[in-house]
Amino acid sequence: MIIKIVEIIAIPVLAFLVGIFFLGLSRRIMARIHWRYGPPITQPIIDIIRFSYQESVSHGVIFDLGIIFSLAASIAVVLFIPLGGMCALSSSGGLLVILYLMLLIPLGVALSSGEGANPNISIGISRKLILSLGYEVPLILILLTLMTRYGTISIADIVSQQGSGWTIFSVPLFMSGIAYFLILPAILEIRPFDMASAPQEISSGHKVEYGGKYLAIITIEHAFTLFIGLALFVDLFLGGASNPLFFFIKMLVVFILCIFINAVFPRFRIDQAIRYLWKWPTALALAGLIATSVMW
C-alpha cells in the first residue's frame, strides 16, 4: 500500500526529470551537429525557473483550466506505463486507457489556447489536431497487432511475455515496430513533424499567447510527451527492462536516433505529413496486423 503511494508520487517526478534531461540533451546534441558549443544541459530547467517567475497574462478561465487538463492527462498516461518493473496503476486494460488518454493531451492544449483569439493559434491547433489524427490511425493498428499477438490488453503482461525475445525481432511483428519508429517523430513533435509549433512560420502556433507560468506548464507537458512516446516504444517493442536504469538507457538510445532525424530533416507541410503518415506507417502496420492474425 505504502509502496504504491510512493510509486504514484515518484513516477511522475522521475518522468519529469527524464523528460527535462531529454530536452536539454536534444538542444545540446543539435548544437554539436550544427558545429556549435551549445547551451548547458540544465538550460530547460533554467528556462522553466525564468518562466515561473515571469508575469503571466491570462485570457479567461478555460485558458487556465485547459492547460492543467492537458498536464493532468499526461501525468495520468505516465502512471499507466510500466517503467522497468515499476507500474503505478497496472490495470488489466492498460493499453486501451493509454490510447484514450493520449488523445486528451492535444485536446487540452487546443481547449486552452483556443481562448486566446490569435490567428496563429487557430492554425497551430488545427495542425496539431490533424497531426494527432494522422498518427492515431497507425498507432491503433500497431496496438491491435500487439493485442492479437499476445492475447491481452494489459501492457504489463505484454512486457512480461517478452522475456524470451523482443517484439521488434519477432517475425511478423517487426513490421509494427518499424511502423512505430516511423510515427515516433510525430508523437514526440520533433522536426519532420513540428509544423504545429513552427516558430518561423506561425510564431510557435498554439504557444504564441502563452507567457510566464503557462509556458512553464507547456514545457513540462512537452517533457512528459517525450517520455510517453519513448517509454511506450521501449515497453511494447524493446522488451521493457528489469530495472529503471536499463529502461532509461534504452529510451536514451531511441531518443538519440530521433534527434539525428530531427537535426537533418526539414519540416513537412501538414498535407505532406498526413500523406506520409497514412501511407507508409499505416501500410506497414496493416501488413503486420494481417500477418499476425493469420499466424496466431
Place this chain on the structure above:
Amino acid sequence: MDRNQITKWIKNPKKMGSKYSLWAIYFCTGCGIIEIPPILTSRWDAERFGIKPAPSPRQANLFLITGYVTLKTLKAVVRTYEQMPDPKYTVGFGSCPINGGMYWDSYNTIKKLDKYIPIDGWIAGCMPRPESIFIAVTHLWTMIDKGIADGYEKYKEKYFYYRKNQEKALGELDWPPLHPMKKKEEGQ
C-alpha cells in the same frame, strides 16, 4: 551552471533565471537584424549563454532594437514592448536608436528612442561587431545582478511622461493607457 553559483540560485532564483535565460524578441527594424543570424548560428553561438530567439513577445524577456526606428515602426515597438511580460530588458543596438546616427536630420525617424520606451543599455557602432553584443550581454548580466536593469519598473512609474512623448510623436494612440497615469509622484 557553475558550482559556486548554487547559493546565488537558492537566494534569488528570479534574478538568476532571467539572467541566464534571455529570450530575445528580434524586432527587425533597420539594418541591424542582418547582424543577428551570425550570432545565433555556428560562428558565434549565442545559445551557450542561454540566448534564443523567441517567436512571440509573450515568451520573450529581451528586446533588441536593431537599427533606426521610423515613426511607423515606433508604434509597433511600443506595442511589442507593452506586450512583453515583466521582468523585461531592452537593448538599443547600433547608433541610430541612440541619437539618430546617419539619419540625424531625417523628418521621419526617431532620434532618441529612450524618450518613448525605457532602454537598459546601448551598443554603439554602425554596425556593432558580434563580439560587442556578447560584451553587452555580460554587462546586462552585471546590471541584472546589481538590480539596475529596472527599465520596466521605471516605465510603470513614469508612464505619464512616456505616454506623453508617444502621443506627441504618433498623434492619438488607439489603445488605452497600460498603467495608471501619475503626473508626479507623491511627496515631490
